[in-house]
Each structure stands twice: as C-alpha cells, then as structure tokens.
Amino acid sequence: MTETKTARLLAFALAATLISAGCARRDMSNEFFGQLEPPPGQTLRYISGSEPESLDPHMSSGQPEARLDIALYEGLVEYHPKTMEPIPGVAERWEIDEDATEYVFFLRGNAKFSNGDPITAHDFVYSFRRGLKPELASRVAYMAYELKYAEAYNTHGAFVRDPKTGRFLPASETPKPAEGGGEAGAQPQPASPAPHDEESLHRSELGKKGEDAAPDTEFHRFIHTPERLVVPADEKDRAKALKADPKLAALVEGKEFVPVRAEDIGVEAVDDRTLRLTLRQPAPYFLGLIQHQFFRVIHGPTVERFGVNWTKPGNIVSSGSHMLAEHKPYNQLVVVKNPHYWDAPNVRLETIYFYPLEDNTTMMNLYKAGEVDAVYNHTVPASWLKSGVRHVKDYMDAPENVSEFYVMNTRKAPMNDVRVRKAFNMAVDKQALADWRVVVKPSYSLVPGIFLKYPRPKGDGFDPERAKQLLAEAGYKGADGKFDPKKFPTSEVEINYNTNESNRQIAEFIQAQWKQNLGITVALRNTEWKTYLPMRSKLEYKGFARAGWVGDYMDPYTYLNLYTTKEGGDNGTGWYDPKYVAKLNEANREPNEERRMALLAEAEKMLLEVQPVLPLVIPATSWMKKPYVKGLYPNPQTLHAWKFVYIEHDRSKWDQRMPDMSTADLAELGR
Amino acid sequence: MFRFIVRRLIVTVPMVLIVISLTWALIRLAPGNFYEGEKKLPASIEKNIRAKYGLDQPMYVQYGRVMGNILRLDFGNSLRYENETVNDILKRTVPVSAVIGFCAYTLALVVGITFGTLAALKQNSKLDYASMGLAMLGISMPNFVLGPILVLVFSLSLYWLPPARWGGFPSWNILLPVITLSAVYMAYIARLTRAGMLEVLRSDYIRTARAKGLTERQVVMRHALRGGLLPVVSFTGPALAILITGTVVVERIFALPGLGNYFINANLNRDEPLILGIVAFASILVLIFNLLVDIAYGFIDPRIRY
Numbered sequence: 001m002t003e004t005k006t007a008r009l010l011a012f013a014l015a016a017t018l019i020s021a022g023c024a025r026r027d028m029s030n031e032f033f034g035q036l037e038p039p040p041g042q043t044l045r046y047i048s049g050s051e052p053e054s055l056d057p058h059m060s061s062g063q064p065e066a067r068l069d070i071a072l073y074e075g076l077v078e079y080h081p082k083t084m085e086p087i088p089g090v091a092e093r094w095e096i097d098e099d100a101t102e103y104v105f106f107l108r109g110n111a112k113f114s115n116g117d118p119i120t121a122h123d124f125v126y127s128f129r130r131g132l133k134p135e136l137a138s139r140v141a142y143m144a145y146e147l148k149y150a151e152a153y154n155t156h157g158a159f160v161r162d163p164k165t166g167r168f169l170p171a172s173e174t175p176k177p178a179e180g181g182g183e184a185g186a187q188p189q190p191a192s193p194a195p196h197d198e199e200s201l202h203r204s205e206l207g208k209k210g211e212d213a214a215p216d217t218e219f220h221r222f223i224h225t226p227e228r229l230v231v232p233a234d235e236k237d238r239a240k241a242l243k244a245d246p247k248l249a250a251l252v253e254g255k256e257f258v259p260v261r262a263e264d265i266g267v268e269a270v271d272d273r274t275l276r277l278t279l280r281q282p283a284p285y286f287l288g289l290i291q292h293q294f295f296r297v298i299h300g301p302t303v304e305r306f307g308v309n310w311t312k313p314g315n316i317v318s319s320g321s322h323m324l325a326e327h328k329p330y331n332q333l334v335v336v337k338n339p340h341y342w343d344a345p346n347v348r349l350e351t352i353y354f355y356p357l358e359d360n361t362t363m364m365n366l367y368k369a370g371e372v373d374a375v376y377n378h379t380v381p382a383s384w385l386k387s388g389v390r391h392v393k394d395y396m397d398a399p400e401n402v403s404e405f406y407v408m409n410t411r412k413a414p415m416n417d418v419r420v421r422k423a424f425n426m427a428v429d430k431q432a433l434a435d436w437r438v439v440v441k442p443s444y445s446l447v448p449g450i451f452l453k454y455p456r457p458k459g460d461g462f463d464p465e466r467a468k469q470l471l472a473e474a475g476y477k478g479a480d481g482k483f484d485p486k487k488f489p490t491s492e493v494e495i496n497y498n499t500n501e502s503n504r505q506i507a508e509f510i511q512a513q514w515k516q517n518l519g520i521t522v523a524l525r526n527t528e529w530k531t532y533l534p535m536r537s538k539l540e541y542k543g544f545a546r547a548g549w550v551g552d553y554m555d556p557y558t559y560l561n562l563y564t565t566k567e568g569g570d571n572g573t574g575w576y577d578p579k580y581v582a583k584l585n586e587a588n589r590e591p592n593e594e595r596r597m598a599l600l601a602e603a604e605k606m607l608l609e610v611q612p613v614l615p616l617v618i619p620a621t622s623w624m625k626k627p628y629v630k631g632l633y634p635n636p637q638t639l640h641a642w643k644f645v646y647i648e649h650d651r652s653k654w655d656q657r658m659p660d661m662s663t664a665d666l667a668e669l670g671r
Numbered sequence: 672m673f674r675f676i677v678r679r680l681i682v683t684v685p686m687v688l689i690v691i692s693l694t695w696a697l698i699r700l701a702p703g704n705f706y707e708g709e710k711k712l713p714a715s716i717e718k719n720i721r722a723k724y725g726l727d728q729p730m731y732v733q734y735g736r737v738m739g740n741i742l743r744l745d746f747g748n749s750l751r752y753e754n755e756t757v758n759d760i761l762k763r764t765v766p767v768s769a770v771i772g773f774c775a776y777t778l779a780l781v782v783g784i785t786f787g788t789l790a791a792l793k794q795n796s797k798l799d800y801a802s803m804g805l806a807m808l809g810i811s812m813p814n815f816v817l818g819p820i821l822v823l824v825f826s827l828s829l830y831w832l833p834p835a836r837w838g839g840f841p842s843w844n845i846l847l848p849v850i851t852l853s854a855v856y857m858a859y860i861a862r863l864t865r866a867g868m869l870e871v872l873r874s875d876y877i878r879t880a881r882a883k884g885l886t887e888r889q890v891v892m893r894h895a896l897r898g899g900l901l902p903v904v905s906f907t908g909p910a911l912a913i914l915i916t917g918t919v920v921v922e923r924i925f926a927l928p929g930l931g932n933y934f935i936n937a938n939l940n941r942d943e944p945l946i947l948g949i950v951a952f953a954s955i956l957v958l959i960f961n962l963l964v965d966i967a968y969g970f971i972d973p974r975i976r977y
Contacts, residue, residue, distance in 0.1 A: 035830070051936070054753055137723040139706055142713050155715035308754045329752065329763070330928035331837050355836070355926070361819065362926050365834035369826050530703020530941070569713075 033392045035370025038628040038647050042350040047363050047375040051330050051356040055311035057293035058131040061140045063550075063639070066293050067376065068354055071322040071335045071642045073296035076105050076124070076275070077287055080669055081644045082633045082661050084401070084554045086287040087669045090119055090297060090319070090342075091275070095213035098591055100282040104213040105275040112340040113299050114316075114323040121269035126300040129262040140294045143552070148223055148266030148280045149230075158233035158257040159264075169255065170226040214270045223266050223278045233259045282589045284596060288553035296320070321347045321643040330356060341643075348646035367624055373647075374625035377638040378439070382502075385438050385622075393657050396634035398621045399441055401551035403448050403559055406495070406510075406544040406614040407536065411574035414489055415543060419474040421611040423467040424544075426460050427517040428510055433617060436509060440617035447556040447604055448618040450636045454556050454597045457605040459615060464517035471518070485519035493543030494523040498532040503546055506616070536572040544614065547572060554636070556600050560584055563607060573612035580606050627654035634658060672969065676962065683958045690954045691741055691947055695734065698943050705750045705941040724750065737947065746948035751940045757948035760933060765952070768929035770840045771921070772914030775853035776907070783857045784903065787864025791872060791899070792891065802861060809858030818851040818924040835926040848925040852918055856910055860903055868899035897971055904971060908964030909957060916953040 039045060049064030057069045070079070076094070077086035091105035111119040132141050132154045145151040152159075160169040231252060232238040238257070242249035266278030279286060289295070299317035306315045316324050321343065322335035333354040337347055355372060357363050360381045366372045377400070380389055389395055408415045408424075415421055430442035441449075444459030468483040478484035495511060497503040507524050515521050522543065527535060536545045549570075551558040562569075564584065566576045580603055587599035607613070621634045630653075631644040648654060663669075706712070706720045721727045725736070740746055746757035786806075790799040825847065826834035838844035871877060872895055880890045919931040930949060937945040 034827075051752075053751055056753075059753060134719045135723065137716075137719040139712060139716060139720065141719075142716055151715070154719070308748075310754075312754060328928065329755070329760075330932055357835075357926050359923050359926065362835045362924060365822055365827060366836065366926075369830060369834045371833060371836070528702070530701070530707065533707065534702070 031392065032394050032627060033389060033624060034368030036626060036628070037370050038626070038649060039373065042348050042647050043353070044349050044351070044374070044629065044642075044645060044647065045353045045355065045372045047357050047366070047372055047379070048333075048354040049356065049376050050358050052333070055316070055324070055327070057296045057298065058127075058136060058138045058140070060293065063376070063637075064356070066639055068333060068335075069293035069296060070320065070639060071352060072316075072318040072320045072324060073293065073298065074111075074320045074341075075290055075292075075296040076107075077291055078643075079291050079635075079637075079639055079641050080663070080666070081631060081641050082635055082663055082666060084291075084635050084637055084639070086291055090124075094287075097213075099589060100284045100286065100591065101279045103277045103279070103286060104270075105277070107273045107275060108342055109273060110342045111319075112342065114318045114338045114340055115299070116340050117299065117317075118272075119297055119319055120272040121275040122272070123297050123300060124275050125267050125269045127298050128267045128295070129265060130298070130300070130303065131294055132265060133262065138294070140292075143289060143292055143294050146279045146281070146283045146286060146289065148227070148278045149260055149264045150266070151280075152230040152260040153262060153265055156233045156237075157230040157260045158238075159228045159260060160231060160252050161256045161258050163254075163256050168225075168258075169229040169251065171229045172226070214274050214276050217268065217270060219268045220270075220276065220278075223268070227280065230260065231257065233257060281585075284588060284591070284593070285553060285555035285557050288555050291553065321641075322349070322352060325351075332356075343643060347643045349642060352642060364624075370626075373629050374632055375623050377621045377623045378619070380439075380622050380624065382438065389624075390438070392624075393655070394624050394627055396621050396623045396625065396658055397439070398634035398658070398661065399448060399450050399636060400619050400621055400638070401448065401450055401554060401558075401636040402548065402619045403443065403446055403551075404440070404546075404548045404616045404619060405443070405446065406616065407547045407572045408544055408612055408614060409539050409541055409574055410610075410612050411539055412492070412542050414474070414476075414492060417474050418610050419470040421614070422460060423470040423474070423518070424514065425611055425614045426463045426467040426470070428513045428614070428616070429462045429517075430616060431462070432513075433506070433509055437506070437617060439620045439622040441620060443615040443618045445604060445608055445615055446613055447559045448551075448636075450618075451554070451556055451597075453593060455601045457601055457608055459608045460611075467518060483518075488518075488520050490520055490522065494525045494541075495544045495546075496525050496527065496532070496536070496541045497546040498529040499526045507546070510616075537569065539572070539574050545572060547613070551637070556597070556604070557584070557588070560600060560603055560607070563612065575610060575612035577606070577610070627656070630655070630659075632659075633661060635661075672966075676966070679962050679965075683955065683962075686958060687951055687954050688738070688741065691737075691951055692734075694947060694950045695737055695943070698941065698946060699730075701941070703941055705943065737943075740944075741947065741951060746951075747944045749937075749942055749945045751937070751942040751945070757944050760945065761930070761948060761952055764928060764930040764933055765915070767837060767927055768918075768922070768931060769915045771845060771848055771852060771927065771929065772911070772916075772918075774845060774849045775856065776911055776914050778849060779853040779856035779860055780907070782853075783860025784864050784900070787861040787903075788868055788891065788896070788899070790861070791865045791868035794869065799865075803865065806858035806861045809854045810862070812854070813920075814851050814855065814918075815920050815924065817854055818847070818921060821847050821851060822924075835924070837927050844925075848921050848927060851924070852914065852921045856907075856914075859906060863902045863906055864899060867902045868895060871895050871898040874898070901968070901972055904967050905964055908960045908967075912953070912957040912960040916949075916956055 048067045050062070052065045052068055053060045053062065054065065055068065055072065057073050060069070074089045076089055076091040078089040080087045090107055090111045092108040094103060094105045096103050107119065107121055113119060128144060128147065130136065131138055132144055132150050134154055134156055141154050142151075145154070151157070161167065162169065229252075231248070232241055242252065266280070268276045268278070270276050283289070297319045299319065302315060302317040303310045306312070309315055311324075313324050313327050318324065318338070321338060321341050323338045324333070325336045326332070326334040333356065335352050335354070337350050338344065341347060355366075357366075360379050363372070363375050363379050364381065364384060367375055380395070390397070408421050410416055410421070430444065434440050434442040444461060445457055447454065447456060449456050471488065472481065472483040476483060476485075476487040478487065495507045497507050504524070504526060511522055511524060535541055536547070549559055549562060561584070563571055563573065563575060564581050565571045583599060583603040583606065587596050587603065590596040590599055621638055623634070623638065625632050628648045630646050630648045632640055706717070725733065749755050749757055749760060752760070786802040790802050793799055822834045825832045832847055833844050836844060877890060877895055880894050916930055919935050921927070922929045922931040923935070933945065934949045936942075937949065
C-alpha cells in the first residue's frame with residue numbers, strides 16, 4: 001500500500017515538473033522571447049562562440065575570434081554593418097589601378113592605438129610582414145599570398161641571381177614582348193595559391209606601371225620589375241624541386257640564391273599616411289579580403305616586447321573601437337571603449353561582455369533569462385525553433401555567406417559519368433529538404449544568392465523522371481530500355497559525412513529521397529572530422545561526401561576558387577578544368593564589376609554543367625537579439641562592427657521585427 | 672603503516688608515466704592534428720607549423736621531450752591557446768571544478784548518509800520507501816536530464832536562479848550545478864549507507880552494545896556508523912577525484928570554466944600538452960585518493976591493519 005502511495009507521490013512530482021516545463025514553453029507565444037530588461041547604460045552582453053584561440057589577429061582563423069578582433073583591431077577597411085561591403089577604416093579613401101594589382105590607401109591623420117600612438121602606414125607594413133613571417137607559422141598567412149612575394153617569403157623562398165651580371169632571373173625565362181605598348185595584358189595565371197608548382201614558377205608578369213596615385217619610389221620600381229623567379233631557399237627542398245624540373249635545374253645552374261626577405265613583399269609605406277600594396281596578380285576582391293582580422297593593424301613595439309604574451313591584459317595595445325579590460329578564459333572577455341579611437345565620439349557601447357559558450361541550449365537559457373542581449377548565428381536549437389521561437393520578433397532569419405552541398409568523386413565509377421551525377425542531383429527535392437531543415441533556403445547552385453550584383457546561374461531543379469532517363473542513358477537499364485535500379489552498382493556509392501547528428505539526419509533525408517525517387521538505397525558512412533577531411537581531399541571515398549563552405553570574403557570568387565586546384569586542397573571532387581580556371585582569371589582581370597560578375601557566373605555555369613557538386617541548401621542566420629539592441633544586423637557573415645551597436649533605453653524605439661536590411665539609413669557609410 | 676604509504680607513493684610515479692605514455696601514443700595514433708581546422712591548409716603553411724612545434728623531428732625525440740617535461744612537472748604551453756601554459760590553465764580551472772566538486776561532495780555526503788541511516792533505522796517505514804524511491808530516481812536520472820529540468824523550473828519559469836555561468840564563490844550561480852552534480856552521488860551514498868547499516872545493525876557487536884544498555888544514539892553514532900560507512904568510504908574516494916577533476920556534462924550545461932570543459936575541448940583540438948597535463952593531474956589525484964581511502968580503512972575498520 002505504502003509503495004503505491006510513494007509511487008503516486010513520485011508521479012505527481014514528475015508531472016509537476018513537466019507542467020512547469022510546459023509553462024516555460026508557452027511563454028514562446030509572446031511577442032519576444034523571455035525577459036526584456038536592458039542592462040544599465042551602454043553595456044552589451046554577447047555570446048561570441050568558442051573560447052578564442054588567440055587574440056593575436058595573425059594567429060586565429062575562426063569566426064569567434066573575428067568577432068572579438070573587430071572590437072580590438074581596425075584594418076584599412078571595415079565591414080559594412082548590413083551588406084558586409086568594405087567601408088573606410090583606418091584608410092579614409094583608396095585608389096585602385098586599372099588592372100587591380102596596385103592598391104593605394106590614404107590613412108586618416110587622427111587614427112591612434114589604444115595607448116595614444118598614431119597609426120601610420122609603417123604600422124601596416126610591420127603588421128603584414130610580421131603575419132607572413134615563416135617562423136610565426138600563422139595558419140592564415142595564405143590569405144595574404146595575393147601580395148607580391150608574400151608567398152615566397154612565407155615559404156622560405158629565394159630569388160636566383162646571376163653572379164656575373166648581378167641580374168635576378170625573372171619568373172619567365174623569355175619575357176614575351178608587350179602588346180601595343182605600355183599597357184600589357186598579363187598572362188593568364190592560375191588563381192590557386194599552390195606553392196612552387198610548375199605554373200607558379202613559370203608565371204610571368206610584364207614590367208608595367210599604371211597611373212599611380214602615389215609618387216614613384218625606388219621600392220616601387222623594384223616591385224614592378226618583372227616578377228622574379230623563386231625557388232626554395234632550403235638546399236634539400238631546392239634539390240627536390242630542381243630534380244623534378246630539369247629545365248629549371250639547367251637554368252639556375254651556377255647561380256646564387258638570395259633568400260626572399262620581408263622587405264621584398266609588395267607592401268610599402270610611401271609616407272606616414274600613404275600605404276601602397278602591390279599584388280602578384282589582379283584581384284578585384286582584394287578589399288573584401290583585407291577586412292579579415294589577419295590584415296588588421298597591430299602595435300609593433302608591444303609585440304616585440306612581450307612576444308607570445310603580448311595579447312594578455314595589461315600588455316596588449318590595440319587599434320579598434322574597444323580595448324581589452326579583462327580576459328577570463330572560458331568565462332568572459334570584457335572590452336571597454338577605446339578613448340583614443342579616431343571615431344570615438346560615435347562609438348556608443350562603453351562595455352561589451354563577450355561570453356565564450358558552445359552549448360546552444362545553455363546560450364538560449366541565458367538569453368531567455370535576460371542574462372545576455374544577443375547571440376551569434378545558428379544558436380537556436382532545432383526543437384526550440386519548432387516550438388515557435390521562429391515567430392518571435394527578436395529572431396533573426398536571413399541568408400548567409402555559406403553554401404552546403406555534397407561533392408562527388410568524379411574519378412571513380414559510377415560517379416565519373418556526368419549523367420549519373422546529374423541524375424542524383426535531380427532526384428533530390430531540395431525544397432522539401434529546406435522545409436524540413438527549417439533554418440535554410442533551398443539551393444541549386446554553388447554560390448549563395450547574397451551577392452546582389454551576381455547573375456546567379458539556375459542549376460538543375462527537382463526532376464526525378466529526367467533523372468531516371470539519364471541513368472538509363474548511362475547504361476543502367478533493363479531489357480525494356482527503361483531505368484532499372486537493380487543494374488546500378490549500389491555498393492560503389494555511399495554518402496560520407498563527418499560525425500555529427502545533423503549531418504546524419506540530412507544524409508538520411510537524402511538517402512530516403514533517392515530510395516523514393518530512384519529506387520536506389522545508398523549506404524551512409526560517418527567519419528570523425530579530423531579523419532574525414534584528408535579522406536575527402538585525397539578522394540579516398542566513393543560516391544558522395546558532405547561539404548560546406550563559409551565564404552572567406554564577400555565575393556562569389558570565394559566559392560568558385562574551390563575548384564581551381566588539381567590535387568588535394570579543398571576540391572575533393574577530382575574535377576579540374578583549365579578552361580574553368582581561365583574563365584575565372586579572365587573575370588579577375590576585368591575592371592568593370594558588372595562584366596566581371598557575368599564572367600564569374602559563366603564559370604559557375606560551366607561547373608554546374610558537369611556537376612561535380614550537388615548543391616543542397618543555403619543556411620540562414622538563425623540568431624536572436626533583444627529589441628533594445630540596435631545597430632546589430634543579420635548580415636550574411638554574422639560579423640558585426642561594434643562601433644555601430646548601441647542599447648536603446650527608450651521602449652518606443654525598440655525593434656518590432658527583424659531590422660530592415662536596406663542600406664538607405666546608412667548611406668553615409670558608402671564611399 | 673608508514674612503510675605502506677611510502678611504498679604506494681613510489682609505485683605512483685611509474686603508474687603515472689605509463690598512463691601518460693599510453694595517452695601520448697593514443698593522441699599520436701588518432702587521426703588529425705591540432706592545427707588543421709575546417710579548411711585544408713596549403714602545404715607550405717603546414718610545413719611552417721610543423722617546423723615551429725618540432726613535429727618534423729623523429730618520434731623518439733618528441734617522446735623524450737614529452738617525458739622530460741612531465742618529470743619536471745612543466746607541460747609547456749598549450750598548442751591551442753598559445754600564450755597559456757598548461758600549468759596556468761590547471762591553476763585557473765582546478766579551483767572552479769574543485770569548488771563545485773567539494774560542495775557537491777559535501778552535500779551528497781550529508782544528505783546521503785543522513786537519509787541512508789534514517790532509512791536503515793526505520794526499515795520499511797514511509798521514510799525508508801520515500802528516500803529510497805527518490806534515491807532510485809536520482810541514480811537513474813542522468814545529470815544531463817536533471818540539470819536542464821532544474822534550469823527550466825528555477826531559471827526559466829520562476830526566474831529565481833541564474834541559468835548558467837560562473838559567478839565566483841560563493842554565489843547563487845553554483846546552486847544548480849552543485850545540486851545537479853551531487854544528485855547521483857547522494858543517491859548512491861544513501862543506498863550504500865542503508866545497506867551497510869542494515870548489515871551492521873544485525874551484527875553481534877551491536878547486539879552486545881545494546882545489551883550493555885547504551886542509548887540508541889550511542890549505538891548508532893559510536894558503533895554502527897563506523898562499520899556501516901565502510902562501503903561508502905570505498906565509493907567516495909575515487910568519486911571525489913572524479914568530482915574535482917571536473918565533470919564534463921555539468922560544466923557544459925552550466926558553462927563553467929572548469930577542468931572538464933577544457934579536457935573535452937583539448938581532446939577535440941588534439942591539444943597534446945594540455946591533454947597530457949590534465950591526464951597526469953587526474954591520474955595523480957585518483958591514485959592519491961585511493962591511497963587515502965586505504966588509509967581511512969585502517970582507521971575506520973579495526974579489522975584492517977597495515
């Protein structure tokens with residue numbers, strides 16, 4: 001008897017708990033999610049993602065660090081809070097020469113570090129050279145390889161000099177005569193940063209000087225001499241490279257090798273307020289690239305004095321709108337307004353608390369309880385979305401600079417047949433996938449539709465009948481000439497993904513689609529991330545492999561560039577077409593933006609025609625901010641320039657929906 | 672007794688070295704490395720990194736360096752958080768985990784022993800059934816279920832307590848994680864105490880004590896508890912070591928900057944020095960607490976002598 005009573009008591013306790021949980025859920029039908037009490041004054045509490053690896057902008061690559069670095073450091077250009085386009089930062093204006101190989105930046109006179117030291121062009125020269133130092137071993141140094149000789153310096157390269165004449169050997173053995181005088185078209189060049197391959201060794205660039213925005217200097221003349229030949233400085237590496245290339249070996253026989261120095265990189269301080277950057281090849285997307293933390297300016301004397309500890313509180317000197325006040329790893333990182341910042345009168349946030357957190361439920365708990373004011377993207381757990389969070393007014397839903405797709409191993413049968421690849425693509429209903437995944441938009445091409453000026457190619461839609469027809473054409477047919485799933489070598493394909501609950505669910509969804517639409521059951525295979533990457537890169541998989549790409553900068557090229565490497569790298573498909581690469585290079589030499597975008601789109605069309613990738617979805621931002629947080633927008637990369645953010649204490653001015661993303665109210669930010 | 676302790680301590684050193692060596696080998700056997708993230712790195716960059724961290728040297732040199740560091744108790748800098756030494760990280764995180772762990776441990780002991788004893792004394796009463804029923808629930812409910820339920824009730828519905836984050840000690844923030852963490856131990860201790868006490872209460876020497884005319888209080892406190900707590904002691908020694916070295920789940924749910932959180936991430940990041948440092952620390956702690964348990968046995972149980 002007593003036992004049943006106890007059981008009843010327990011059941012009651014459990015029920016009470018669940019009911020109160022249910023009450024919590026019901027709150028979600030409110031207009032906003034959880035508590036709405038703004039913190040006093042101009043204080044923001046923001047969840048920034050995992051604990052930052054390093055506060056040294058040269059030593060981190062991720063978004064969590066980028067979010068902090070934007071507060072701590074400023075670069076030549078800054079992110080537009082809505083469109084992510086480059087807007088003036090330390091540079092108040094800039095000029096680009098016609099073929100986009102030379103960028104001249106004019107720095108503002110009142111830019112200062114957090115200790116009051118002025119920021120000059122020399123500081124940028126120091127920063128760029130330091131980031132590229134091979135001994136620093138920065139993981140993101142490759143981002144700066146566009147600078148002339150940056151790669152050569154970062155990879156321990158050496159110039160080749162003739163001891164008799166003292167002349168340096170140019171990269172091209174026989175420089176081709178310039179066509180039609182001074183303005184010479186550069187040779188088609190590979191866009192890949194693959195170091196020391198045959199192409200880059202023989203890469204040629206003709207001596208030329210555009211109409212310069214800054215005075216000519218000795219360095220300027222040097223950097224515009226024909227590109228020099230670079231070979232490995234290390235004897236063992238050089239011997240290997242020369243062995244592989246007898247022609248090169250003959251050429252450098254009896255020559256001296258002069259290691260490439262930091263001073264040889266195409267970075268020049270013409271004067272205190274003029275910085276000139278010279279690139280190895282045309283790069284119209286370069287401004288978008290240098291928004292990255294790697295290119296933000298750091299304070300040389302501090303770095304030299306404290307070494308690896310220079311970013312610790314007390315040591316650090318920074319250049320951004322805010323400066324470091326406290327750093328408790330895995331707990332909080334506090335920045336306060338930098339009084340020396342050039343735009344300080346317009347910076348409103350006095351203090352920002354960054355909380356490094358990884359668990360989504362914990363984040364949303366804190367958000368709901370009103371202990372944080374905003375969170376980063378993809379932080380709302382799926383179950384919360386389904387229970388209505390998607391409809392509250394503080395939910396941010398906008399497309400991102402990310403693409404999710406499957407790659408196919410085009411070197412292994414049956415996926416080496418373009419008809420098979422196309423068929424599998426057409427047999428996935430991406431709209432259904434997007435509806436089921438909730439926070440994504442369906443995708444039929446590689447590049448996401450966030451670039452307003454890019455004429456995005458359409459790609460194949462959902463068409464299971466055509467898919468079956470294509471498979472029949474590829475030879476998988478019965479006696480009646482119709483597609484027969486039994487003829488398809490199912491054991492030769494599988495869906496590979498890195499171990500992750502959501503990846504598994506997506507793979508299962510697609511597996512079901514193919515079963516339903518083609519009658520083919522493809523096996524699933526999961527691998528841990530660190531093993532998965534090399535497997536995909538070396539094409540050690542059969543069939544399909546999950547892939548995703550987060551744009552490095554705001555330009556379609558960041559996606560299209562994935563398929564410009566023949567072996568290894570991020571390609572993962574085995575597909576390589578010199579014509580595709582040539583088309584991209586042509587686009588990158590095109591000064592007219594509209595025409596350039598059209599050329600890029602043509603390249604993507606070429607790619608989609610052979611279908612080495614199977615586009616799936618474009619993720620949406622999916623994050624939350626309290627209505628009193630203003631100036632924080634659901635932009636495509638969820639990177640925020642904190643100088644624009646503030647807390648609105650007047651309830652009548654609070655956001656009543658997702659902020660308007662048109663740029664009319666920020667017109668003065670454009671150039 | 673003294674010789675026993677010295678002998679055990681001497682054995683500890685090779686034990687820890689073996690654990691470290693195995694861990695090191697496992698890290699090296701596991702695919703992937705600390706520097707490769709989402710994107711494949713260009714070969715040149717990888718080369719720079721391998722040179723900087725001495726990964727291009729022969730394996731025995733690298734192993735020798737690791738062992739040398741361990742013997743000097745200096746694990747070097749973390750690979751992931753470059754400007755932090757492993758010792759700094761341990762110094763900062765161990766107190767957080769230890770505070771939560773000790774509080775949970777104390778709570779578990781006090782509540783567990785009290786209710787376990789009462790349940791044993793009043794066997795088959797309502798109190799016995801209620802506390803043992805709750806204990807059963809505590810054992811069978813994993814902390815990743817209990818934690819969120821507590822948060823849901825006390826933080827998100829009643830808005831009484833903060834749902835997460837470290838607020839120093841003492842602060843309201845530690846209440847929920849401590850309860851979450853102690854629940855299972857509390858339940859185990861209650862059941863172990865009850866079982867141990869029931870056995871002891873039936874034994875001859877308790878009957879003798881009662882026959883001597885001692886009060887019930889004296890019987891329980893002076894005689895029964897000593898024997899009845901033996902199973903609890905052997906359970907709580909290693910349990911304390913686990914509690915102090917951080918409990919991953921609770922630290923994650925409540926976003927606490929403790930050792931457990933670091934340990935998980937160190938493994939995911941293949942942060943070798945940090946993994947080795949934490950493993951060394953944890954194994955030393957487990958060995959020491961086991962030793963303490965053995966010593967405590969000697970005091971509690973007159974039948975055991977070293």
